[in-house]
Amino acid sequence: MPIKVENLSKIFGKKTKEATRLLDEGYSKEDILEKTGCTVGVNRATFEVEEGEVFVIMGLSGSGKSTLVRLLNRLIEPTEGSVEIDGQNLATMNKEDLREIRRTKMSMVFQRFALFPFRSVRENAEFGLEIQGMEKEERSQKAEEALELVGLGGYVEQLPSQLSGGMQQRVGLARALANDPEVLLMDEAFSALDPLIRKDMQDELLDLQEKMQKTIVFITHDLDEALRIGDRIALMKDGSIVQIGSPEEILTNPANDYVEKFVEDVDRSKVLTAEHIMKRPETVDYDKHGPRVALERMREQGLSSIFVTDRSRNLKGYVTADEARQARESGIEKLSEIMKTEVPTVDKDTQIQDIFNIIHDSPVPVAVTEDGKLRGIIVRGAVIAALADGNEVDADDA
Amino acid sequence: MLDNIPQIPVAEWIDDGVDNITDWFSFIFNPIQDGFGWLLDTSAEYLAMVPPFIIIILVALIAFFLSGKKFGLAAFSIVGLIFIHNQELWEQLMFTFTLVFYASLISVIVGIPFGILMSKSNIAQNIITPVLDFMQTMPAFVYLIPAVAFFGIGMVPGVFASFVFATPPVVRFTNLGIRQVSDELVEASDAFGTTGSQKLFKVELPMAKTTIMAGVNQTVMLSLSMVVIASMIGAPGLGRDVLSALQRAEAGTGFVAGFGIVILAIIIDRFTQSLNKGK
Numbered sequence A: 001m002p003i004k005v006e007n008l009s010k011i012f013g014k015k016t017k018e019a020t021r022l023l024d025e026g027y028s029k030e031d032i033l034e035k036t037g038c039t040v041g042v043n044r045a046t047f048e049v050e051e052g053e054v055f056v057i058m059g060l061s062g063s064g065k066s067t068l069v070r071l072l073n074r075l076i077e078p079t080e081g082s083v084e085i086d087g088q089n090l091a092t093m094n095k096e097d098l099r100e101i102r103r104t105k106m107s108m109v110f111q112r113f114a115l116f117p118f119r120s121v122r123e124n125a126e127f128g129l130e131i132q133g134m135e136k137e138e139r140s141q142k143a144e145e146a147l148e149l150v151g152l153g154g155y156v157e158q159l160p161s162q163l164s165g166g167m168q169q170r171v172g173l174a175r176a177l178a179n180d181p182e183v184l185l186m187d188e189a190f191s192a193l194d195p196l197i198r199k200d201m202q203d204e205l206l207d208l209q210e211k212m213q214k215t216i217v218f219i220t221h222d223l224d225e226a227l228r229i230g231d232r233i234a235l236m237k238d239g240s241i242v243q244i245g246s247p248e249e250i251l252t253n254p255a256n257d258y259v260e261k262f263v264e265d266v267d268r269s270k271v272l273t274a275e276h277i278m279k280r281p282e283t284v285d286y287d288k289h290g291p292r293v294a295l296e297r298m299r300e301q302g303l304s305s306i307f308v309t310d311r312s313r314n315l316k317g318y319v320t321a322d323e324a325r326q327a328r329e330s331g332i333e334k335l336s337e338i339m340k341t342e343v344p345t346v347d348k349d350t351q352i353q354d355i356f357n358i359i360h361d362s363p364v365p366v367a368v369t370e371d372g373k374l375r376g377i378i379v380r381g382a383v384i385a386a387l388a389d390g391n392e393v394d395a396d397d398a
Numbered sequence B: 001m002l003d004n005i006p007q008i009p010v011a012e013w014i015d016d017g018v019d020n021i022t023d024w025f026s027f028i029f030n031p032i033q034d035g036f037g038w039l040l041d042t043s044a045e046y047l048a049m050v051p052p053f054i055i056i057i058l059v060a061l062i063a064f065f066l067s068g069k070k071f072g073l074a075a076f077s078i079v080g081l082i083f084i085h086n087q088e089l090w091e092q093l094m095f096t097f098t099l100v101f102y103a104s105l106i107s108v109i110v111g112i113p114f115g116i117l118m119s120k121s122n123i124a125q126n127i128i129t130p131v132l133d134f135m136q137t138m139p140a141f142v143y144l145i146p147a148v149a150f151f152g153i154g155m156v157p158g159v160f161a162s163f164v165f166a167t168p169p170v171v172r173f174t175n176l177g178i179r180q181v182s183d184e185l186v187e188a189s190d191a192f193g194t195t196g197s198q199k200l201f202k203v204e205l206p207m208a209k210t211t212i213m214a215g216v217n218q219t220v221m222l223s224l225s226m227v228v229i230a231s232m233i234g235a236p237g238l239g240r241d242v243l244s245a246l247q248r249a250e251a252g253t254g255f256v257a258g259f260g261i262v263i264l265a266i267i268i269d270r271f272t273q274s275l276n277k278g279k
């Protein structure tokens, strides 16, 4: 068991004894603030994180997520309780042992990246190793491996300020990974990124996780993010953990009104748009390819029709397998002669419910276009699956 | 009513204090006066022996490269220094420069550690801040008096007075610069298991560098102004020409020596500033 947290509390302020007593007596966070001037940051959190698990801690602003994650590596001193990492209690250990744990067992990724602006990308990634006293050559190599892993192999000499937000956070991730820690603590690591890049980073984290099997504690205030990447999710309110469960359990079995409220907004069909469910399109080129190529591609991919574009990916139409076969037999060389031009199209922001109505009676997948260019395709199955998810939640809400 | 309170002999107390300190510490003050005095004199004399055109070319080259290969500062330095030489103030310039150099060097060497101490401890900050306020608001002339008592006359008491007067900015700015380092960077450093000194040297000082250099710049400028005043207790240099012009009411020579100080001030100011921008 890599992380075992028991009765962990943090009370900010001077009269922590009195505040603890009031907590015992069942007073709320607000009452305690009023009576003692102390803020309850985390209230008796108890949970365990399994090896190789992505454990998400979710909650509204001020619910104590950042405090909790900082108690895990003791950037914040706990008022009470214990944090065990591999059987060692972090809460009571001395400074040297704590430093050793921080150097070798756990790394942290920060919301606003917290890169050192005067260090190059490589030097940033090296930081943890440098602190451990590793030789220059060895640490450079390890840092570069970590940067390679997050797709920044070509940027080692740049300064952080020369990179985009998404790339900066990759550096933050590489810096954390270079140490090869057992545990990654990520405090809203993707919250400062814009939505598309954020989604990429989530995917990438999941990819990396598949390879590395780290134990990850991931903080977010975003339910979608929690559902996407969490193996288990803990929900926090006013410093307390109100529910821990798999995404499925949280959605279908909200422990109380607070969780239910949180979950309520996730009517998947309203949130998801074409962009979320589209796939990479298989196409043939109008100018270059004839019926033979079209047929071959359909056979390879197991399709019954294929979209036709011009060289710059403007959508022109589609051909079906049957017609391509006939064309080949009768010696027709040009796709334009057999192509159908009436294609059902939507743009990337079309909501799933609307797509459902279009795809319902279409013989071919729906094309997702942007300024006439083909961006993706949506198959009927994907729409139905997305809608089914949403309805399940709705049914439980009712 | 108020007249009934007898005058408190503060001045006498301070006199006694200065006398006592002079006595008790003469075993330190005297060697400093001799040794450091010798160092200052020799440095200035050797500097004055270097042919002026070599110094002018060197300064111009440094100016050129420090300012990012622009000609402005280099041209100004050449013209300004030639002017000073033309007015037969070259040797005085060398003395003034030597004084400023050593005085600010000592201020910086002592000031930065105090600034670090202040940034690490609120208690230290609460004690040191009023001391710095006192050092800076007390009229600079006043420091000359104990300086003379401790170190006699000449360059050494000048450096001492300048040290007292010019050190506060670098202390304050070091403290400020380190305290300004964002919480997140400090957390990042802690989270990777840095020791106190690793954090200081690998994160805090590099982050605070710009601010500290702004403090160094101020300290250097203040010590230049103090070095001029120090001519009143016999420190040689451009200030002495100003002082003697004042005593003889010669506006012309006074201004000429004053121009020399201004030129030196501008060159030193731009140099320390561009050190900051560099890299």
Ligand SMILES: Nc1ncnc2c1ncn2[C@@H]1O[C@H](COP(=O)(O)OP(=O)(O)OP(=O)(O)O)[C@@H](O)[C@H]1O
Binding pocket: A012, A013, A039, A040, A041, A059, A060, A061, A062, A063, A064, A065, A066, A067, A068, A221
């Ligand atoms: N250093 C501190 N001193 C006093 N109170 C604090 C301190 N840090 C946090 N708190 C309080 O503790 C509570 C929890 O804060 P925390 O930052 O952990 O919340 P959070 O869930 O991370 O919120 P957010 O989503 O806004 O980051 C809040 O009420 C906050 O005001």
Ligand SMILES: [Mg+2]
Binding pocket: A065, A066, A067, A188
């Ligand atoms: Mg937070």
